[in-house]
Every structure is written in structure tokens, then in C-alpha cells.
Amino acid sequence: MESKFTEMYQKEPAEENGNGCEQVINLLDLMVDGEASAEEQHFFNKHIEECVNCFENHQKQKLLKGLISGHLKRVIVPESLAQTIKAKIQETI
Amino acid sequence: MSEQTGKQLSKEEKDARFEAELLPVLDPLYNFAYRLTLDEDDANDLVQETYLKAYRFFDYFEQGTNAKAWLFRILKNSFINEFRKKSKQPAKVDYSEVEGYYNTDDVEGDSGVATTTDMRSESVQDLIGDEVASALNTLPVDFRTVIILCDLEGFTYEEMAKILDIPIGTVRSRLHRARNSLKEKLEKYAKTMGYNS
């Protein structure tokens, strides 16, 4: 019992010294892609409330994803393409 | 809503079902093909080939399942096969050239208007879009692919793993490296434009 307690106790300062940051960095993609588990989200959100670096990294990662989803222009499908496909399919037995 | 009636369908019924279920994916599929090939004619061919293959294997497609992921997977496989054939020859196009061509071509009728009207937010948005596109297009095709699937088309990691035939762990690491690489390129651009992050 006692050893487990001291083990847990010892882990905390280590986390503040960068281990938590490393884990958070590994979770960045999962967070912005909505793939993190509830537990991971909780750990992540708790960490970035207190860590400016990781908070900023998260902002940057969201921005990067937003650049693609919000700014990359979609190309326009040639008007004839759907007709061509339908015609080819009708020929196929 | 009866299942497993695929075999008994008449050709007309099959065609109608095919069109109703798979043609709505045409737009994202063409965009994916274009981002892979960076060429409008190649994208056109690739999409046609994909639909013909899908038609041939339509009996194996389970109605109501993810048609989009299914078509993306067929297209990706066709692209790899085509690409292997073509890669025996020297590179056909210079990507930056294609992108330049695409950018001027894409704006079409609107371009004249856009340049005469002053810097409205829309043209600023276009500039950002162009820059994102050219940064993306300089990435290796594997990196480009995961970014398109994830950020533009919103596939989950699991769907991406199925489309690409790779484990989820590989999806994650590839996406991570792709984003770092894209970040680097966009940061360079931001610096040349005089922005500091």
C-alpha cells in the first residue's frame, strides 16, 4: 500500500517536468481529429489549461486543419463526367 | 428494404440503384483523384475507371454501407496500379507547373472580376487557398493522401485504414509526419510574406 502511494506521489512532479507535455504532443492529432477517448480528452484538456506551450501547439494544430478544410478550393467536376459514366454503365452488361 | 435481392435485380433496377447510391460521391471522388494526379484529364480517367470497376463489383457492395469509403478505396488502388505503370517512365509533369495552370484555370470567368474589385475578404481567402494548395501539392503523394482523406473529406482513422490498406497506427504516424511537413512549408510562406507566428 505504502509503496504504491509513494510511487504515485513520485510520478506527479515528473509529469510536470515534461512527461505530460510529451503525451499531450502525441495526442494533438487525435484531439483535432476527434479521435481521442474520453480519458485522453480529459487528460489533454486538463494539461493545456496549465501549460501555455501545449495550449499554443493545440491552437496551431487546429489552425492547420482548418486551413485545409476551410480554404482548400474544391475543383469543379466536368459537367459531362456524370453522363459519360452513366452511358458507359448502360453499355456494360 | 429487402436485403440480398441484388442477384434478382433487372439491369434497369441495378443501374438505378448504382446511380442513386454511388453517383452522389462523384464530387469528392473527382476532387480526390485530382489531388492525387494533379491533372484534370488523369482525374477524369481515374474516376471513370473507378465507377466501371465499382459497377462490375456492385453485387459485392452491401447496400447502406459506406459507399464513399468503398469508392475511395477502389480509386486509390487504381491510382497505385496506374502510377506504377507510369513511374517506369520519367515524370510526366512538373507539379508546380500544373498547380500554376490549375490556379489560373480554376478561377475561370470570375478571375477578371476578382482582380478589378479591390482586396475584398474573398480574394484574400482565395490567396490563402492557393497557398495551401501549392504547399499541399509539393508533399509526397502518401502525405497528400492522408491529409485529403482526413481534413478535407473527414474520414475517420478506421475508414482511412480500410481505404489505404494500412494499420491505424500507420495512419496516425503518416498523418503526423504529413502535417509536420505541411506546417514547415506553410511557415516558410508566412515568413516570406512577412508574417511572424
Ligand SMILES: [Zn+2]
Ligand atoms: Zn505541456
